[in-house]
Amino acid sequence: MARLAGGRRWLPRLPILDWGRRYDRATLMEDGVAALIVTVMLIPQSLAYALLAGLPPEVGLYASVAPLLLYAVFGSSRVLAVGPVAVVSLMTAAAIGQSAQAGSAAYWTAAITLAFLSGAMLLLMGLLKLGFLANFLSHPVISGFISASGLLIAISQLKSLMGVKAEGDNALDLLLALLHQAPDTHLVTLGIGVVTAAFLFWVRRGLNPLLRGWGLGRLAADVVAKAAPVAAIAITTGLTWAFGWHTQGVKIVGSIPQGLPPLTMPSWDLALWQQLWMPALLISIVGFVESVSVGQTLAARRRQRIEPDQELVALGACNLSASFTGGFPVTGSFGRSAVNSDAGAKTPAAGAYTALGITLVTLFLTPALFFLPQATLAATIIVAVLSLVDFGIFKRTWAYSKPDFAAVAATLVATLALGVESGLVVGVGVSLALYVYRTSRPHIAQVGLVRGTEHFRNVLRHKVAQSPRLVSLRVDESLYFANARALEDRVNEAVASHPQLQHLVLLCSAINHIDASALESLEAIEQRLHDAGARLHLSEVKGPVMDRLLRTTFLRHLSGQVFLTHYQAVVALTPEVVGVPAAAAD
């Protein structure tokens, strides 16, 4: 990922200089419309994700201003919508929940510090071109992790929906705590939450087709559907105000300070940094992967490219800015970026206009949110995150590959049972271990000549010609330390089972590398064959592998030859198999 376009390396740069120069009024209009729609989506999401992270709602608004401006300057995607997102907010809650009490000033400071550390790491990874690190999160791990996070978030929001208190680090603890609290459910709160959730589900599934049926355009129908959460907020806030539900125990958002995001500083307490660096790293990687995935998908539709290392720099700048303006960790959002793109955003300026929209909200609209029930926000979150849960991945990976299935299952179970950070670490560990395990047991086939051709096939599957004096082995894997001994075993077995053996030919067409361990194994094989009175030959060795072998003494000591094709080897060594007299061989 860090190496692009034939080794060309990108210094951090300002993509704004590219598109900013050609910015015109038409683009301004298109970006403006997209920004308006995204702002309407972002208002409830920013409040809700801040609450999910255990922070006051205004922190979500603060995290939706400066980062968006910074992304407009540094980002390489034209349409990525940065800001608070569900999974990163959950990870934030998990990270700081251990260091401070939710709601305390120390908790907010920890969130700011987490954003600072995450931003610094992203920036550093970008400058060091470490974007490839994200590749070690496999699709099954990401999929299992996102699904499990979605479930965890949904479960964690049930308490707000029920109007009870429940704490727990993992899914089971949370569910048990909720069951324990079920008798104390606050019925008005539950009513608000359930009706809101049902309304939002209906909007998602039923309203859009209905509007289209009424003759609305696709975009217009989409805009109406995306505005539904805002409508739900307006209605439930109005009803709470009108009927005084808050006096009956319905929890409301309450007073949100008016004004611009504050200037803040991360904590420089090293003990806090020690607690937060690992979560910050995981948040950085998850946020980067989420951002790059959606960025790449949307860029490809327009035949554009994003630069992963530039994205690291941009996300680093976003998170650093969040930490200095009272925010918490942010990244590119799947949902809002897709809406931004569909709504016709042409440049990252759309993000800057969204930031402007949120600024206006923080300046003038927060008093209107005083009566907003927390249950409404919980319902918004639940509906949003349940769309992240994808159980189809189990079926697909089971059908395709059991190791991939195991990676999904391990990640999902570990995330639900041990929490987001352990889940991610377990997932990466399991997927790497399974990969290495698979390559450690290479497919090694004994092959023979298909009569009348120059092709060689597995002797167990095909009727082929071979001599008891010669064994041909084809290894379908690069040779390295973990599988070198498997080849030694296979050769030992061939020696033991072929008493007349004179020649062993390794067919190397699928070998992309031979590491030092495998080279020593080849030397050991050569030695053992020699002791057993047989010779070792190679055929169809790839250029780069041959170049490297030429730098060693192996080929000089090799008792046999290196043949360009396997057919040449068999013709030269056992002409009787091909039916050619020995003199004609070579």
Added chain:
Amino acid sequence: MARLAGGRRWLPRLPILDWGRRYDRATLMEDGVAALIVTVMLIPQSLAYALLAGLPPEVGLYASVAPLLLYAVFGSSRVLAVGPVAVVSLMTAAAIGQSAQAGSAAYWTAAITLAFLSGAMLLLMGLLKLGFLANFLSHPVISGFISASGLLIAISQLKSLMGVKAEGDNALDLLLALLHQAPDTHLVTLGIGVVTAAFLFWVRRGLNPLLRGWGLGRLAADVVAKAAPVAAIAITTGLTWAFGWHTQGVKIVGSIPQGLPPLTMPSWDLALWQQLWMPALLISIVGFVESVSVGQTLAARRRQRIEPDQELVALGACNLSASFTGGFPVTGSFGRSAVNSDAGAKTPAAGAYTALGITLVTLFLTPALFFLPQATLAATIIVAVLSLVDFGIFKRTWAYSKPDFAAVAATLVATLALGVESGLVVGVGVSLALYVYRTSRPHIAQVGLVRGTEHFRNVLRHKVAQSPRLVSLRVDESLYFANARALEDRVNEAVASHPQLQHLVLLCSAINHIDASALESLEAIEQRLHDAGARLHLSEVKGPVMDRLLRTTFLRHLSGQVFLTHYQAVVALTPEVVGVPAAAAD
């Protein structure tokens, strides 16, 4: 390693039943001679390695009786000589040094418990066919680890040579402690040690050729050379007794209890087990690797085979028996096995006769060892372990492959600086990380047609024909999660740099697997190409990869085709490149 001979699986069995049935007088004589020579080597080694492990010298003798008998019953190698070895003794010292004071009864119990845990693990690994786990210790890691251990052992013995006390967990601490103690060096002790070491070095380098020059046979010369440590012991013991050096401060071995190995029990203290399980696992793996390496090498010379999983069972039995007879962890010895083989041992009965020889020593000869100076044993160890140190591996791996060099260097430095256990863990971690890192950056070449042939070559290196409408990419690595995104990047780049692109063909001849992540990447590539108005084709897909793809919907949704050969693809899609009219293509 666990899968042998076409999936045949071995139950633990008794190899003694194979060779025991055909045992005759001639074999008895041959085994007896070999056993005599190995016994002479083993006496000083067993005493010395027990001291190296921080245990009383007799423990080395105890560990050289029961394990040898058990190996004769269960072992699959005909010539492996089991017993105390240098590296495992060092690891034992490192493992128990943290739990108990050297010389205390608790220390010995910990050593017994370590042998028990290691034996149980080896047995379990053997029954579960987990022998392949040893494959994850690469040759560079083993090499770096053995060299570093040799240096550590040699440095740790300097204190006995100098007659001072010095403690330290790593090489640097030890050297500093020795420098600090240098003024207190006991000169007589140093004299004994240095003269013995010089004598042993001379025997190794100079005596053997001298004897051969005098007309002695190779075997006879070898036997004399191998007996040199015993001669050194006899001479220095005699001189110490004669001159009363022990009264001048020369430390002697002292009273060794006479009699058969005692019956002992491991500790069942769970806290101790918690401290020892990780070292026990590392000792098991290192011991197994050392044992299997030498066993395989020696077996191959005779066209015999050893069975790795049977070796696990045998070594497990050996270590369990050591723990019940007052011993400490044992494994197959490089040096003694080679001597055993050269001296003509035909069956594992030679090991049983060696056990008998050591039993006679424990019964009758221990009083003769009273005046044996510890400096003599230290000199024996130093000369033995310095032969393990191989700095040539640095030069060889540097020339062959930088990642392998990095693995050797990391293991060596970590072992010297952090100790044996951390060194091994760092080595395995670094070598796996480097392997995964390398496969995560696959070689992807854009290829074109070599005119007049059906061969395709890298466009950057060769003058080839291609159409601006078609890009051919050859990936020289199996596709999996860590490199899937690299392919996506490469394709995105191709799309961006070829405005006329209509077809992208992936040449899959070197792809041995495609995991679920890579499949999703291929689907994303297909989608992006579709959005960009181009089609994705595959060529030369291997059978097993194709089988798996057929289980998914990928091929059904594929906008392009799957071609048997890459040439067919180019002929069909861009006939103008080949110079064939479109109608002739297929």
